[in-house]
Each structure stands twice: as C-alpha cells, then as structure tokens.
Amino acid sequence: xxxxxxxxxxxxxxxxxxxxxxxxxxxxxxxxxxxxxxxxxxxxxxxxxxxxxxxxxxxxxxxxxxxxxxxxxxxxxxxxxxxxxxxxxxxxxxxxxxxxxxxxxxxxxxxxxxxxxxxxxxxxxxxxxxxxxxxxxxxxxxxxxxxxxxxxxxxxxxxxxxxxxxxxxxxxxxxxxxxxxxxxxxxxxxxxxxxxxxxxxxxxxxxxxxxxxxxxxxxxxxxxxxxxxxxxxxxxxxxxxxxxxxxxxxxxxxxxxxxxxxxxxxxxxxxxxxxxxxxxxxxxxxxxxxxxxxxxxxxxxxxxxxxxxxxxxxxxxxxxxxxxxxxxxxxxxxxxxxxxxxxxxxxxxxxxxxxxxxxx
Amino acid sequence: xxxxxxxxxxxxxxxxxxxxxxxxxxxxxxxxxxxxxxxxxxxxxxxxxxxxxxxxxxxxxxxxxxxxxxxxxxxxxxxxxxxxxxxxxxxxxxxxxxxxxxxxxxxxxxxxxxxxxxxxxxxxxxxxxxxxxxxxxxxxxxxxxxxxxxxxxxxxxxxxxxxxxxxxxxxxxxxxxxxxxxxxxxxxxxxxxxxxxxxxxxxxxxxxxxxxxxxxxxxxxxxxxxxxxxxxxxxxxxxxxxxxxxxxxxxxxxxxxxxxxxxxxxxxxxxxxxxxxxxxxxxxxx
Ligand SMILES: Nc1ncnc2c1ncn2[C@@H]1O[C@H](COP(=O)(O)OP(=O)(O)OP(=O)(O)O)[C@@H](O)[C@H]1O
Ligand SMILES: [Mg+2]
Numbered sequence: 001x002x003x004x005x006x007x008x009x010x011x012x013x014x015x016x017x018x019x020x021x022x023x024x025x026x027x028x029x030x031x032x033x034x035x036x037x038x039x040x041x042x043x044x045x046x047x048x049x050x051x052x053x054x055x056x057x058x059x060x061x062x063x064x065x066x067x068x069x070x071x072x073x074x075x076x077x078x079x080x081x082x083x084x085x086x087x088x089x090x091x092x093x094x095x096x097x098x099x100x101x102x103x104x105x106x107x108x109x110x111x112x113x114x115x116x117x118x119x120x121x122x123x124x125x126x127x128x129x130x131x132x133x134x135x136x137x138x139x140x141x142x143x144x145x146x147x148x149x150x151x152x153x154x155x156x157x158x159x160x161x162x163x164x165x166x167x168x169x170x171x172x173x174x175x176x177x178x179x180x181x182x183x184x185x186x187x188x189x190x191x192x193x194x195x196x197x198x199x200x201x202x203x204x205x206x207x208x209x210x211x212x213x214x215x216x217x218x219x220x221x222x223x224x225x226x227x228x229x230x231x232x233x234x235x236x237x238x239x240x241x242x243x244x245x246x247x248x249x250x251x252x253x254x255x256x257x258x259x260x261x262x263x264x265x266x267x268x269x270x271x272x273x274x275x276x277x278x279x280x281x282x283x284x285x286x287x288x289x290x291x292x293x294x295x296x297x298x299x300x301x302x303x304x305x306x307x308x309x310x311x312x313x314x315x316x317x318x319x320x321x322x323x324x325x326x327x328x329x330x331x332x333x334x335x336x337x338x339x340x341x342x343x344x345x346x347x348x349x350x351x352x353x354x355x356x357x358x359x360x
Numbered sequence: 361x362x363x364x365x366x367x368x369x370x371x372x373x374x375x376x377x378x379x380x381x382x383x384x385x386x387x388x389x390x391x392x393x394x395x396x397x398x399x400x401x402x403x404x405x406x407x408x409x410x411x412x413x414x415x416x417x418x419x420x421x422x423x424x425x426x427x428x429x430x431x432x433x434x435x436x437x438x439x440x441x442x443x444x445x446x447x448x449x450x451x452x453x454x455x456x457x458x459x460x461x462x463x464x465x466x467x468x469x470x471x472x473x474x475x476x477x478x479x480x481x482x483x484x485x486x487x488x489x490x491x492x493x494x495x496x497x498x499x500x501x502x503x504x505x506x507x508x509x510x511x512x513x514x515x516x517x518x519x520x521x522x523x524x525x526x527x528x529x530x531x532x533x534x535x536x537x538x539x540x541x542x543x544x545x546x547x548x549x550x551x552x553x554x555x556x557x558x559x560x561x562x563x564x565x566x567x568x569x570x571x572x573x574x575x576x577x578x579x580x581x582x583x584x585x586x587x588x589x590x591x592x593x594x595x596x597x598x599x600x601x602x603x604x605x606x607x608x609x610x611x612x613x614x615x616x617x618x619x620x621x622x623x624x625x626x627x628x629x630x631x632x633x634x635x636x637x638x639x640x641x642x643x644x645x646x
Contacts, residue, residue: 236486237491237492238492240484241556242559251502251506
C-alpha cells in the first residue's frame with residue numbers, strides 16, 4: 001500500500017555501493033585490509049588483461065589476412081581458399097597463401113547482423129512484456145514458478161535447442177507460417193525481403209527466431225529483477241494520475257531502471273551475436289552467398305568459424321586459418337562496439353534528466 | 361450504522377444535512393444529487409481487506425470547494441478512506457466494499473465512469489514526494505500528456521503556469537530539463553503538486569503531504585492548499601492537529617475504522633460533540 005523502499009530514486013540498475021565499514025581497531029585489520037585490497041585490484045585487472053591478450057592474439061593472427069583480403073573482405077561474397085589441382089603456395093606482399101585464394105565475408109557479417117536483429121526485434125518486446133507481467137500481474141508464488149522455468153530455459157544447451165530448431169521448429173514454420181507471410185507480403189522495397197521461396201525451414205528467419213528464444217530467458221529474467229526494484233511510490237503516482245498500465249510501464253517503471261534494461265538487452269545481443277551451435281544447425285549451407293530473402297539459407301560469423309575450421313586447417317599455406325582469425329576479430333569488434341554504444345546510449349538517455357549510476 | 365457516526369448530532373451539521381442531502385441514504389444512492397455543495401460522498405461505506413474490516417459504515421459528505429481534514433489515530437483507516445476516493449484500493453488483495461462513494465452524485469464504481477477519467481478528476485499527493493524519472497518539465501506535464509489534454513506546443517506554457525502556481529518557477533526555470541531528484545524534498549513535493557494540478561482535478565487528495573518536510577516547506581504547502589479552494593475540493597489526511605486547525609474548514613475524526621465525528625473544524629476541536637473526539641483532540645490540543 002505505501003512504499004517500503006527507503007530511497008525513492010532510480011538507480012538505473014547500477015549495483016549499489018556498499019557502505020564503507022565502520023572504523024574500529026584499525027591496526028588489527030591493516031594487514032587483512034591491505035590483502036583484500038590487493039587481491040581486489042588484481043582481480044579487477046584480470047578481465048582487462050584477458051581482453052587485451054585475446055585481442056592481441058587475434059590481431060597478430062589476422063594481420064596477414066587483413067593485408068591480403070583488404071577492404072573487399074567486407075563487400076564481397078565469396079569463399080574460395082584456392083585449393084585445386086594446380087594450387088601452389090605463393091607469397092603476395094609477404095603473405096603466404098594458395099593461388100587463387102579469394103575471400104569476402106559479406107554473407108557472414110550480414111547474416112550475423114540480420115539474425116541478431118531478428119532476435120532482438122522479436123525477443124526484447126516479449127522479454128520485457130513478460131517481465132512486466134510477472135512482476136505486476138502474477139501472484140508471488142506463480143511468479144517464482146515462472147522464474148524457475150525461465151532459468152531452466154536459459155540453461156538448455158544450445159545444441160539441443162539447435163536440434164529442436166532443425167528437426168521441429170524450422171520445418172513447422174516453413175510449412176505452416178512462412179508461406180502465408182510470403183504470399184501476402186506486398187511487393188515493395190524492404191517488405192519484398194519477406195517474399196519469395198520459403199525453403200525447407202533452414203535459414204535466416206529460423207535462426208533468428210531460435211536466437212530470440214535463446215535470449216528471452218536472459219533478457220526477461222534480468223528485466224524482471226530490475227523491475228522488482230522499482231519502488232511502489234512513483235508507480236502509484238502514475239496510477240493516481242490516471243495513467244494506464246501501459247503508460248505507467250513506459251513512462252515510469254521502465255525508465256526508472258532504463259540503464260539496466262539496456263544492459264539486459266546488450267547481454268541478450270551479445271549472446272545472439274556470438275551464439276554458434278544453434279545457428280550452425282539451423283542456418284542451412286550457404287558459404288559465400290547472401291540470402292535473397294529472409295527465409296533463405298545463410299551463415300553467420302560464429303557458425304562459419306565452427307563449421308569451416310577443420311577444412312581451414314587443411315590449407316597448407318595457413319592462410320585460411322588467418323582468414324578465420326580475421327572473421328573472429330570482426331565478431332569481437334562488433335561485440336565490443338555494441339557494448340560501448342550501449343554505454344554511450346545510457347549516458348545520453350539518462351545523463352541530464354536522471355541520476356543514474358555509472359553503468360550496469 | 362454506529363450512532364457516534366451520525367454527523368447530525370451537531371446542530372450546525374444537522375442544519376446542513378436537511379438543507380443539502382437527500383433524506384435517506386438509499387435515495388441518495390439511487391438518485392443523482394442535485395446539490396452542488398457536495399463534491400464527494402461516502403454512503404454507508406464498509407471496506408475490508410480479507411478478513412479485516414478496515415472501514416465500517418462511513419457516511420460523509422465532502423463539501424465542495426472546502427478543505428476537509430481527516431484525522432484519527434494510527435491505523436484508524438484515514439489513508440484507506442482517502443485511497444478509496446480515487447479507487448487506489450481496488451487492486452489490493454482481498455479488497456471488498458459495501459456501500460458507495462459518489463462523485464457529483466454518481467458512483468465512482470459506475471461502469472460508465474472510466475477509472476482513468478475518475479483519477480483525472482480526483483488527484484492525489486502522497487506522503488513522500490514521488491517524481492517520475494524524467495525531466496522536471498516532463499514531470500509537470502506527464503498527466504497532461506497521458507490524458508492528451510493539450511498539444512505539444514502548449515506543454516511548456518502549461519508547465520510554467522503550474523510551476524508558477526506552486527511557487528517553484530523561479531527556482532527551476534533554468535533547469536527544466538534537469539532531473540527532479542536533485543531538487544530538495546520540499547521542492548519535489550511542490551513539483552508533484554504542480555503535476556497533480558496540471559490535469560485540473562476537481563478534487564485533490566493529500567495523504568500527510570508534509571510529514572516528510574521541514575517547517576518552511578510545510579508552510580508553503582499549507583499556504584498553497586488554501587489558495588486551491590474554492591476551485592478545488594481538498595481532502596487532507598494529517599496527524600498534525602495544528603495543521604488541521606490551520607488549513608481545514610471541516611474535519612472528520614476517524615477511529616478504528618468508524619467515523620466518529622464530522623463538522624466544522626473549529627467546532628470539532630473546541631466543542632466536540634463526542635467524548636471520543638474530545639479525548640483525541642483534547643489530549644494534545646487546548
Ligand atoms: N493493503 C492492505 N492490506 C491489508 N491491510 C491493510 C492494507 N492497508 C492498510 N491495511 C490496514 O488497514 C488499517 C488502516 O490503515 P490505514 O493506512 O488506512 O491507517 P491510517 O489511519 O492511514 O494510519 P496512519 O495514520 O498510520 O497512516 C490498518 O490496520 C492497516 O493494517
Ligand atoms: Mg495513513
């Protein structure tokens with residue numbers, strides 16, 4: 001009825017800072033405190049070092065590929081390591097490769113971005129809607145039950161979801177849903193991407209939806225925990241002002257934890273960008289071509305890396321593996337860019353009007 | 361109905377009753393009031409949460425254009441009664457009510473009266489300030505936007521008008537885009553008042569609006585409340601009996617969920633009709 005949270009101020013989901021421990025017999029704790037601080041600092045450094053190390057290794061591995069493949073790597077759709085009867089190892093600009101090696105990762109990059117976009121467009125509204133529903137409509141016990149269900153869903157190995165997608169889900173939508181959409185979609189720019197052959201259920205849409213299913217538990221559970229933290233007082237204020245439930249959610253509840261919600265979405269996006277197995281199993285076979293519609297077979301960076309790595313090792317010049325490293329570097333950069341963008345966005349959204357914590 | 365709850369036991373109230381309301385409770389519930397002196401009325405209202413009866417047989421007419429104070433000991437049901445007027449209790453688990461509450465003679469639970477429009481007409485200010493997580497300007501016009509009461513270009517001037525009305529304009533005019541959470545508690549409460557006033561309510565419900573504020577902020581809120589009448593009908597819950605005396609035209613004394621006495625403030629404090637009232641106000645006052 002009345003608010004129970006003492007601080008009626010949005011946190012933006014930032015972790016609260018523990019209050020410093022009260023002083024006391026200092027001497028006795030100097031050593032322990034010093035140790036704790038020292039361990040803490042090293043602990044804080046490890047992620048930074050790990051990130052730097054991984055990036056460095058990738059860059060070193062990828063540099064020859066970057067030099068040989070050039071900017072065309074981002075615009076061409078071809079995957080030809082140059083193997084064949086007369087292929088020999090040659091050196092161009094100091095980079096060893098097979099004759100005729102020609103790579104362009106446009107399909108992989110496009111596939112990664114499109115499937116992740118589908119996952120977000122479908123998954124985020126469902127997740128946030130579900131989180132709001134769980135917190136505001138369900139009685140506590142039922143809410144806990146649904147929470148356990150979400151955790152179970154999040155814990156299913158992706159290979160199992162991939163198998164389900166390939167055997168059941170993909171064929172189902174290919175037979176019952178996508179033909180209807182494809183037939184009724186008007187033939188205008190953008191929407192014509194939804195027209196045409198719908199294939200057998202292996203492809204972009206299936207992979208995107210599978211990814212949506214995989215990010216829903218993460219985004220929903222995180223959003224639910226955030227929404228639970230929103231104090232009752234501002235929400236009641238909105239209700240008392242005659243706002244509808246939807247208006248209250250959009251104007252008060254969600255913005256209260258806005259930075260945290262963006263964080264939850266980025267968490268989901270990072271998962272979607274990097275998810276490998278389930279996509280590799282549901283995307284079909286399409287090395288070196290961009291799908292002409294949303295139902296077509298395609299591939300992502302992650303799926304290409306995992307399915308192609310074995311073959312790449314057969315390239316005696318080692319260039320195929322370097323190209324794989326370049327792909328991995330691109331994925332890494334995309335993921336980092338998403339994180340940085342999210343941080344900038346929350347700062348812009350919350351900077352002036354909201355006293356939101358430093359991050360999530 | 362409890363005998364103590366009969367406001368007719370005071371002479372002046374009795375004169376008003378005959379003058380103003382329909383002769384019987386049932387008639388009042390069935391016919392629209394033709395009396396414009398009553399803004400809100402509880403008619404034999406009984407309310408319970410689960411097994412607990414919180415309010416019993418409350419009958420009271422809230423006079424239009426006046427400030428009515430709700431006083432009574434902790435747990436007596438003041439907040440519950442106040443929150444019934446804008447139906448904020450409806451979703452509490454186990455909530456049940458008997459009797460009725462009329463606004464301008466019509467039941468607040470009438471299916472033809474939309475909940476959002478009831479709440480547009482019956483505004484509320486809470487015990488502690490509760491700004492929304494948006495800029496100061498957006499806070500003031502949040503309700504105006506939600507009810508689509510004005511177009512985009514008008515928002516700034518609406519905000520200015522109501523911030524001026526609560527005396528906050530000078531302090532915030534250069535920081536309209538800033539967070540409301542950097543304002544002082546008193547300023548935040550004034551902002552919430554401006555927000556409530558911006559949707560032009562007929563009735564304003566205040567639940568101990570100054571209990572978290574310092575004396576200066578309290579004074580400015582009290583002064584403001586006096587300027588709202590007679591355009592707006594004000595119902596204010598307060599533990600501060602001096603405050604009730606300062607700002608309320610009429611006072612209702614609740615005890616253990618029953619309405620003990622309802623009358624002009626001066627009379628209720630100086631010459632209460634009920635012994636229960638005398639014990640409550642007498643112990644602390646005069
Ligand atoms: N949501 C609820 N569910 C169950 N019981 C409630 C609820 N809200 C209030 N009550 C009970 O109703 C009774 C009246 O509470 P209410 O808050 O209306 O009292 P009050 O007069 O406003 O008290 P105070 O002066 O302390 O604010 C109390 O016994 C309280 O425990
Ligand atoms: Mg109360």
